[in-house]
Amino acid sequence: MSHQTDILIVGAGPAGLLAAIIATQLGLSFEIIEARDGLHPEPSAHVLKTHSMEVYRRIGIADAIFAQSTPEELQRCIVWCESLTGLCYGRLDLSGKKGLSPRFTRISPVYSANVPQNILEPLLKARLVERHGSDPVRFGHRLVNFSQDDEGVSARVQCGETTCELRARYIIGADGAGSSVRRSAGIAMDGPPALAHFLAIHIRSDAMPILARHPGVVFFVRAPGLSGFFIVHQPVGSQVFMLRIDPEIDPPEGFDEAQCREIVDRVIGCAHDYSITSVGNWVMSAQIARHYRAGRALLVGDAGHRFPPTGGLGLNTGVEDVENLMWKLNAVIRGKAGIDLLDSYEQECRPIAIRNTEQSVRNNDRMQIIETALGGDRGDTVLAETIGELRGDEAHPQFATLHAAVENQIDHFAFLELEMAARLTNGAFVPPARTVPTPVLPLEGFQPSFQPGNHVPHFWLSPGRAALDALRFDAFTLFVPAETEAAWRAAAGAIDGDYLDLDIIALDGTMRSDQASVADYWGQDPFAVLVRPDGRIGWIEPPGLADRAAALEEALGHIAGRASGPVPKERVA
Numbered sequence: 151m152s153h154q155t156d157i158l159i160v161g162a163g164p165a166g167l168l169a170a171i172i173a174t175q176l177g178l179s180f181e182i183i184e185a186r187d188g189l190h191p192e193p194s195a196h197v198l199k200t201h202s203m204e205v206y207r208r209i210g211i212a213d214a215i216f217a218q219s220t221p222e223e224l225q226r227c228i229v230w231c232e233s234l235t236g237l238c239y240g241r242l243d244l245s246g247k248k249g250l251s252p253r254f255t256r257i258s259p260v261y262s263a264n265v266p267q268n269i270l271e272p273l274l275k276a277r278l279v280e281r282h283g284s285d286p287v288r289f290g291h292r293l294v295n296f297s298q299d300d301e302g303v304s305a306r307v308q309c310g311e312t313t314c315e316l317r318a319r320y321i322i323g324a325d326g327a328g329s330s331v332r333r334s335a336g337i338a339m340d341g342p343p344a345l346a347h348f349l350a351i352h353i354r355s356d357a358m359p360i361l362a363r364h365p366g367v368v369f370f371v372r373a374p375g376l377s378g379f380f381i382v383h384q385p386v387g388s389q390v391f392m393l394r395i396d397p398e399i400d401p402p403e404g405f406d407e408a409q410c411r412e413i414v415d416r417v418i419g420c421a422h423d424y425s426i427t428s429v430g431n432w433v434m435s436a437q438i439a440r441h442y443r444a445g446r447a448l449l450v451g452d453a454g455h456r457f458p459p460t461g462g463l464g465l466n467t468g469v470e471d472v473e474n475l476m477w478k479l480n481a482v483i484r485g486k487a488g489i490d491l492l493d494s495y496e497q498e499c500r501p502i503a504i505r506n507t508e509q510s511v512r513n514n515d516r517m518q519i520i521e522t523a524l525g526g527d528r529g530d531t532v533l534a535e536t537i538g539e540l541r542g543d544e545a546h547p548q549f550a551t552l553h554a555a556v557e558n559q560i561d562h563f564a565f566l567e568l569e570m571a572a573r574l575t576n577g578a579f580v581p582p583a584r585t586v587p588t589p590v591l592p593l594e595g596f597q598p599s600f601q602p603g604n605h606v607p608h609f610w611l612s613p614g615r616a617a618l619d620a621l622r623f624d625a626f627t628l629f630v631p632a633e634t635e636a637a638w639r640a641a642a643g644a645i646d647g648d649y650l651d652l653d654i655i656a657l658d659g660t661m662r663s664d665q666a667s668v669a670d671y672w673g674q675d676p677f678a679v680l681v682r683p684d685g686r687i688g689w690i691e692p693p694g695l696a697d698r699a700a701a702l703e704e705a706l707g708h709i710a711g712r713a714s715g716p717v718p719k720e721r722v723a
Contacts, residue, residue, distance in 0.1 A: 155179045156483050158305055158318035160331050162287045163190060164267065165451030165468040166324030167274035171209050172476040174281040176624050178483060181316055183291035183307060185325070189275060192352055192428060193266030193383035193390060196367075197462030200569040201605070202469040203260040204618055204685075211277050212260055215270065219263035220367060222249030224385050227366035228563055230520055230556060232373045233419025234360050234380060237541050239372075239524065240549075240556035241364055247564040254569075256665035257598060258608050259616040262569060264367055266383035267465070295334040296321055298446045319483060320446045322475070324468075327435075329453035335444040341437035341507065345458060345514070348378065348432045349393040349402050351410045355424035356386045371417050372521070373537065374530035380417055389424075391417050392432065402431035434458050436511050438503050442496035448475060455503040460513035461562060463506040470571065471499050477623050477650075477683035478578075481710060486650045491578060491711035498577035505572065513562040519555045523548065567595030574603035574686060578709045583692035587673035589666050600671050600679050602687045607671055608663045611655070623683050625651035626706065631676035632656040638678060641698035649706045650683065680705055 157173055159166050162184035173180045198206070198215065206212045228242040247253055254261035279285050294313065296305040303321045307314055323331025332339075361382065369380040371391075378393040391414055395402065405413075410429055418424075439454040451468030475495050481487035518527070525532035540546050579602040586601045598607035606629075609617050621627055626649070630638045635656040642652050659669030659676065669676075677691040680702070689705035691698075 154317045155181050156319050157181075157479065158183070158303065158316055158321045160293045160305075160321065160323055161325035161329075161451075161453070162186075162271075162275070162289070163324060163326060163451065164195070164270060164274065164465050165453075165472050166322070167271065167278055167287075168205070168209070168469060168472045169322055169324060169450065169476060170286065171274065171278050171281060172472065172623055174278065175209070176476065176480045178480060180286070181288065181318065182286055183288045183293065183316075185290070185292040185330075187290050189271040190268050192350075192430075193268050193381075193388045195462070195465040196264055196266045196381065196383050197466070198263040198265055198270070199462070199466040200254055200258050200260060200262050200566075201571045202466045203263055204258060204571075205469050205473050207260050207618065208621065208623070209277060211273050214273050215263050215265055218265050218269050218273070220265075220382070220385065222251075224361060224365045224382075225249065225264055225367050227364050228559070229364045229366050229369045230552075231364075231369055231371060232537055233371060233417055234369055235363065235419040236373075237537060238364065239520070239540070240552045241366070242556055242559055242563060244564055252664065253566070256608075256663055257566065257570065257593065257596065259610075259618060264383075266388060268388070269384075293325070293330045293334070296331070296447070303446050320448065320479060323447060323449045323453040324451050324472075326452045327456050329449065331447055332439060332449055332453050335447040335449075337444055337449065338440045339437040339456075340440050341435070341456075343435050343437060344433050345436055345511075346434040347395050347397045347402075348434065349395050349400075349405055349410075350390055350428075350430045350432050351393065351414055351426060352388065352390045352428045352430075353414060353424045353426055354388055355422065357382055357389055358385055360418060360420075360422065361385060370517070370520075372524060372526055372533070373416070374534045376413070376416055377526070378417075388427070395431075397431075402429075405429060434514075436507050438500065438507055442471075442500055443492060448479075448492070448495065450475060454500075455507060457507050457510040458514045459510075460517070461506070461510045461568065463510055463568065467503055467506050470502060473684045474499050474686075480624060480683075481650055484650075486648060487710035489711075491709075494578035494711065498574050501575070502572040506568070509568065513559075516559060516562065519558060520552065523551045523555045561594075565594050570596050571605035571685065573601075577603065578682070578688065578711065579603050579686060580689040580705050580708050582690050584675075584677070584690065586690065587671060589670035589673075598666075598671075600677075600687060600690055602689060604687050605685045606679070606681045606687055607666070609661050609666075609668055609671075610663060611657075611661060618685065620653070620655055621681065621683065621685055622651070622653065625653050625683060626688070626709075627681040628652055628654045628702075629657050629679040629681065630654060631672075631678070632658055633676075634678070637698060638702075641702055644699040645703045645706070647703055647707060649710060652706075680709075682709065 156178045157180040159182040225248040230239040294306040435456045450471040525536040680689040
């Protein structure tokens with residue numbers, strides 16, 4: 151059966167839309183279907199980590215996202231309180247750790263942002279339409295199931311009362327936690343399906359008067375009979391309170407608007423004008439797909455992993471999934487790499503999801519020390535007594551315990567290792583044959599270097615043009631010392647194998663970021679650095695290299711999942 155398209159993307163959320171944008175840039179044909187009738191109506195995810203913003207810079211929407219982001223001064227605090235305007239148990243001051251600050255400018259051309267998902271998705275979709283030339287998203291189209299053979303997948307798709315079949319080389323499951331692609335592929339999830347249950351009460355209001363006391367995005371609210379967190383997605387616009395519930399005692403469908411309004415009134419703690427826009431329920435889980443690939447089916451985003459929200463890692467991990475996957479699919483589809491390259495997608499990305507799941511669970515568990523300090527773990531009576539003692543007595547010794555417990559949460563909300571692209575320990579890269587300098591001490595766990603498996607460090611090639619900006623999704627990039635540029639160009643021209651394009655960029659050791667120069671990353675012996683289309687370092691020149699062409703071709707072949715030379719016909723996908 152002939153292929154209708156290269157890729158069928160199921161799901162038009164943040165991961166699916168990003169996959170479609172990159173597919174467009176790569177010149178791959180695709181269909182993108184979405185079971186919903188439109189984009190996500192509620193804010194949901196809102197934290198965009200620095201590395202996600204690097205990817206968004208590469209597709210040309212970073213500035214549009216920053217224009218919609220919560221102002222830095224309103225992201226300053228994370229607050230633990232009885233209510234938004236009541237007794238404050240403690241607050242984590244993130245001054246200097248959000249927005250355009252030296253903390254970020256020394257390691258990236260961008261920085262983190264706070265933009266709700268229902269604002270992000272239209273920005274992604276607008277970019278997709280602009281790049282594609284028309285709107286390719288088929289809303290109201292639900293994947294029923296799919297089958298696959300040696301040449302592609304056949305998907306049965308329902309639209310209203312009609313069902314059609316779509317044929318593609320590959321299918322990407324970007325269809326969220328309840329993924330129909332994952333289910334149809336028979337991929338199981340590992341981990342607890344339910345750590346906690348929440349009632350989500352979405353409101354619209356002008357929250358600026360509330361934020362005057364504690365400018366912040368997240369408020370953890372704890373009082374007798376009340377436990378949850380209030381998220382300010384937009385200071386003037388959408389906010390949500392996530393109320394922790396026991397569904398066996400208080401099923402979410404049992405909450406009417408009057409009860410929800412009573413809850414929100416308690417959370418805010420003063421007279422405040424707002425409207426309830428929707429009420430839903432959400433289950434916190436910590437699960438990872440046992441496999442990210444089943445033949446020609448691949449999972450990205452929430453289809454492959456479900457995290458607790460503590461850390462804001464879910465959407466961002468999905469961005470890293472798509473960035474890692476799309477160049478590999480392009481190389482395989484075009485016969486520039488063996489199909490074995492796709493094995494490295496799971497090999498590289500699943501450990502990142504495991505790390506992020508574990509970190510999210512640790513963040514969630516660590517907040518228990520605040521609950522213990524309040525006495526909430528011993529019941530509402532003890533909690534009420536503690537609150538009564540604290541109210542009106544700023545010198546109460548229990549505040550010192552609470553403040554120490556709050557300060558202990560800093561890694562949850564500001565930790566650069568989780569802001570940046572994760573380090574790979576295994577996958578489609580060549581282990582180094584030289585000692586790689588690490589000129590910068592670890593910054594909150596993050597240590598940039600030219601180590602293969604790392605993302606290429608940030609430095610400026612020229613004013614306004616970062617190393618990141620030189621990368622292409624459809625090409626390798628070889629950064630070389632300026633004095634060896636001619637030799638490397640000759641070597642690249644001597645390669646016989648059929649690989650993705652190779653861009654060669656000469657580096658001057660004085661090129662630098664606010665943190666370090668290229669010379670610092672080189673050390674005493676400048677060397678060439680081969681960067682994959684996703685920004686990962688794939689290979690570095692070994693010392694005393696005699697045959698540049700042979701070494702470069704061997705490195706490209708290793709990364710591409712094949713020996714040097716053309717891809718055997720039976721392995722072209």
